Amino acid sequence: MKKARNPGQLLTLLKVAILVDLRTGSSLPGKMSRNKWAFLWMALFYLFIGLVTGGSLMEAEVTLPVFAAFVYSGIFLFISLNILIEYQEILMSPVDADVLFWRPVPSRTIFVAKLLNLCFYVTLITLALAFFPTVFVMFREGLNPIAGGFLFLCGALLNALSATGLTVVIYAVLLRYVSSERLQDILAYVQVLLFMIVFVGYQMVGPLLEKLVSGEETSFAVFDYVPPGWYAAIPALAETGLTSRVLIPLALGGSFLLVASWIAILRLSPAYLERISSVGTAAGTRAPGETTRRSPLARAFARLFVREPIRRAGFEFFMANLVGDRKIKVALLPIVAMPVAFAIFGWITSGGVDPYDLPPAESEPLTGTRFSSSFSFFLAAYMLCIFLLTLTRAVTASTSWKAAWVFYASPLRHFDRFYVGCLLGVVYGLVLPATAMLFIVMLFVWGDPFHVLLHLGVSSAMGFVVFPAGMLFGEVVPPFSREPNRGGKSLDMMIGFLGMPPLFLVGILHYSLRHNLSGLILLISSLLFLGWGLWLVAKRRFRAGIRVSAAG
């Protein structure tokens, strides 16, 4: 029997995987591919995030390990988030099966090559996120640029690899122990759950940073128990040398990484090929009893709002993809789940505080927990708006992008009508359930339906603005027919972040007008008016754009 790993094969697999990733999105040598653009934007975005985080910490009176632990916490969450929304595809996608899995390459070699491919992106993102904090920490602490900076980056990388290890182990355990037929479904829900945990965790970074900068706290006990806190001991080596205060967290960090690697590589990788292939085969198998018929509610919605036949075809097409393609479900489920997670988070942390019962902001400014809690209720609704901003891009992407063949082989004369049907599917399948669930959670907390309606009215009107606004950017592509590209979802995330400031401004206006009924109604009306104008522009762009694509 041959050895379980082959360094030559490993290097070949890694080299080709990266080459394919960088080239995808362009059929012409020398032309900048879509993936390369996505990487470039992503790197700039993460450099900016690092600049803001590092810059904010420069003001805080904290020790080097606390500075490092804080920066590393942000990196840990960002890496986990990136793997969950995008790079898990490297490990979990069955598309390599026909090209690769029947070649004489051991399962473990392919798994390790994929892991290294993942680590390549993790390293790039980490370097971008840690660049400015490293520069700042060297100035702030007066560290030796080579040893100090190097140790800070090393800590950041090991911390990022821990985040990777933890996520990979979760995926590998699911892959190993859940049946192929159920895996895609279980994966969808676990992924959304992890996404919610990581995202809500990231929301806590802001208030904690505020406490450090204001001097309210100088450190947090939680750093003793989490990997970012352990790896923060590495840059501390430059200041203190190898002491017992540094040795224990280092041992914990090293053990964590070793255990994660041992579970993933030695325990779970031998069955990797067979499991991934089974998932690919089982994904197309409809479970007994699973029906393709629309629910009575969907049929009623279609009868009321989607009567025109081409629009109806678009509606049915979107709903069939949402229900039938588990990967699409995984990609779009956060749109429903995240706002609800925020509302629940706000409810738990506030104990049910109603921000409308709080005195007007000008007479008693809100601070601390009360502010954070009431802010979560607002953020829950605006989160939906952020998703809507990138939804046009999200519904064009598909792992198989097989729909492209259908659309380009037989272009429809009224593609814009078909597209509007798809968008109505988005409204029915995603936006209405998300809003309804938010309504239920908030009604449970506040108990006054009118109150909740008014609260959601402003954010819904804002959604009516951002949805067409999102359609004004990027390519005009029919639904589920865009070739998937590495970095595409990170780009969506960046667009979402860029959309935050204007949404935040509307949110502040919403909050300050919360005791002024006529002001709120005026705000809602203005947003609806603006949204309608943007919708007309977006519709014209899509009508012209998709005709060009179909003709091409």
Add this chain to the structure above:
Amino acid sequence: MIEAENLGKAYGAVRALDGVSFSAKPGEILGYLGPNGAGKSTTVKILTGLIHPTEGGATIGGHSIREDPVEAKRLIGLVPESGALYEALTPLEYLRFVGALYELEPKDCDERARGQLAELQLDEKAWNQRLSGLSKGMKQRVVIAAALLHRPRVLLFDEPLNGLDVGGTVKVKEIIAREAARGCTILYCSHLLDVVERVCSRIIILSEGKIQVDGSLSSILARYPGKTLEEVFQELTRGGAMDVDGVDSAEGQI
């Protein structure tokens, strides 16, 4: 060279394969026929180690595909139905990549790659163009070249003529005959009965996951006097397993 013993595969409540047994010797070209969903691709996936059967097992050149997958796979060349490739690479880059996975010497691999592409009549200008920019037929030629590159002892073809023009089709048939003459065992899955009739030395017809008939073309036609292979195929695959005089459905042997 190929030994499949009582292969069964279930996807939940759906049985894709049910007690399929056959063997194929070196130099044999085995036509593997069946309507859509009969279990042809599932058999190929099991033989290439992509999925494990729920019952039974298979060996390639004496190596169990489950117990000794790397050695078994080393003997296999596959032309899959979907013709999957890394389309961001050029044909030469792709073949070098495949050669590296089989641990061929780079110089030897390069020579073989150029030889295969020339034999399959892929225009030399296309050798260094991205696969994403090539036609379906050109891509299929690269897929076939990649399957032959390491000189496999077992070749599995799943609809290999998809997208090929007349010249390409003739060339592939020539290659199949030559590889068989060299001692290679060939499993040929197709819907094109006329091609199977001309190319294959033995035929298996599969329906609803079970072997309906297994034998040479002449022995099969002898059991159905006055009928063509197409008519026999239609009769055997219309209502699932049928009792045919002289055919043992359970064993799948005439």
